[in-house]
Amino acid sequence: MQQLKKRQHRLVGVKGSSFRRPKFFAPQGDEVPSVTTAEMVEVDRVAVEETGPNLYQMMENAGRNLAQQAIHSLRIAQVDCRSARIVVLAGSGGNGGGGICAARHLVNHGAANLVLCLSSPQKLKPVTRWQLKVFRSAGGKEVTPSELREKKTTSTSLKTDLIIDAVVGYSLRGAPRGTAQELIRWANDSSAHILSLDTPSGLDSTTGETPGDYIKATWTLTLALPKTGLSDPSKTGEIYLADIGIPRACYTAETLRIDYCGKFFGGHYRIPLRIESEGDEKVQAARQKVSKATVDRIVFLGTSSGVPTAARGTSCVALRLSNKQVVLFDCGEGSHRQIIKSKSITASRIRHIFITHLHGDHSFGLFGLINALHITSNNSKINIYGPLGIRRFVESVILISASSLDHVNIVEISGDSPPAIDIGSGITVTPRKILHVKELECYGYIVKESPRRGKLDAKAAKELGAKGRELGILACGKDIVREDGTIIEAQRVTSPPSPGIKIALLWDTYDASNAKKEATECSLLIHEATFTSEQKENAAKYGHSTAAFAVRYALEIKAKALVMTHISARFQMDNKRDEGVKPLLEEALKTLGNSSLPVVIADDFMEMQREGDEFQVRS
16 A cells, blocks of 8 residues: 555556466465556555545554464464564555554564564654554554664564565565665565565566565565566565455446456455466467476485484485486485485486475485585576475575575475476476474475377378478377368377376375375375384374385375385394385285285385386386
8 A cells, every 4th residue: 555646547457458467366266356556556546535445444454464464474483473573674655554553463462572663764654654653552662774783672683583574565666775775685684584565575566577675575465456566476475365445346446447356355354375477478488389398217315214324314305307407305414415426316407306394304404405506506596395484494504604595496385285386397396285293394295297298190190181380280289270171180190198197205294195186196106104003103103104004095096106215214224125124015015915006115326217107116
């Protein structure tokens, strides 16, 4: 929101414009209309001058929603709002007023370590000044930007848990300067989660461009309707939408004509949004030309449970793609050393790292690997994905050791069923929450290739009269329609398309039922088998699976093959592999019964090679 002037605004991106909007979807699948900056200004004008609510009411609704979102975010991070160290950064306009309002609600709910920092206290707009008066009446604490930078206060001298960004809203005009710029830099330099109000400060809410410094948000709570510039999750973090009480009559006014029904809120005042960018037609055309990759090899770099042994390293599995890129799943202590010793994996080819959970045997190898890649790689970007907390986890160690994160992009995952992550080349990775221990969230991952086109029978196509460029069109699965009405159907001259393979990677867990739908009929299931049923009490105590459980799960989801990993040190005595893991293998075979499901127990450096739509252990 911003202070309104009685003038007609030029609307950007409305019907008839070449502007292409991203698509936003509510949890139940309903599409949510998006608005440009100019359209949102008009929404505010119509609300204030014609339909209501007024600015004070909208700001109160925005601030309350922001406070609730902050409490929710802290709860996910397992931090109590009452003890959390929260810093609210507020500008002088409507966005700052919403931040100040949220600060007051949090103080009212016991946030004793919250401080408010105003970027321009001498320039507050009337409605924002009113919110500051109420905040002070609630006993809220304030710090100046200089005190914040110098860490002079008790609250800011300790590590901040959450920063609420309400410095610059949709009224951004050029790169942030002065105090606003300094506060943005301070926030980004901290290791705290950042929750932005409406749009991250410094980001153009129409185009998504960042003309200068901008807030790198963990979450963005956008108001009323999502802004068209919130299309890049690497800048916005996860996006939530808040209802601030604007009636349908406002959106459907003659100057707007937005198709709005509000049912996408589903009875809630805040909902998460999923983004699907349409993008420029040229970009889409270019994407179509990018060759699709396949998973051609799987390398087990670490297969031990909890601690490394003489024979096994801690958890790490690598998928090598046909374009030679590498995707890692977990990165326990010593994983970089294992990569160096591997004959098939090169560290410089790593582009994506997925972390299941933040126990050390699955994540402590990240720090050395990140530092080494910064020194040795060719500035290629590495994307790291993991549960909430992984950003702070990585940044704290890397930054305090004077290392660099310039080449690293960190994406935090939350919720039971997050959306699939497109890693390019036609491959997606779908996270699903699985149960391990109550202290930490854990995710399993399902890797899926896109369907492959059928092969063109050139001879049959030529017999039907196709030639030259027409053969390429048919190979793409498109029919040929000639001016005389003659049609050559692609399905007559191409083999049926084949679905890509699907690999489910599920550890550490005692219950992966939430992943069953996505993992069903996977080409390969890689599942932990830490114990046998004789140690089922330990399995229950520590949140792990037995060999029997892994086999039953594989049979339930109709997996085509099972690899068991995350092996307890008790089965690795004297480096005698066959004898050491024999109890696990015997239990697996007994549980299989008459099933022909192939079952393998992974060793370190075991490799599986792609053969058609199956994977075979390389000898």
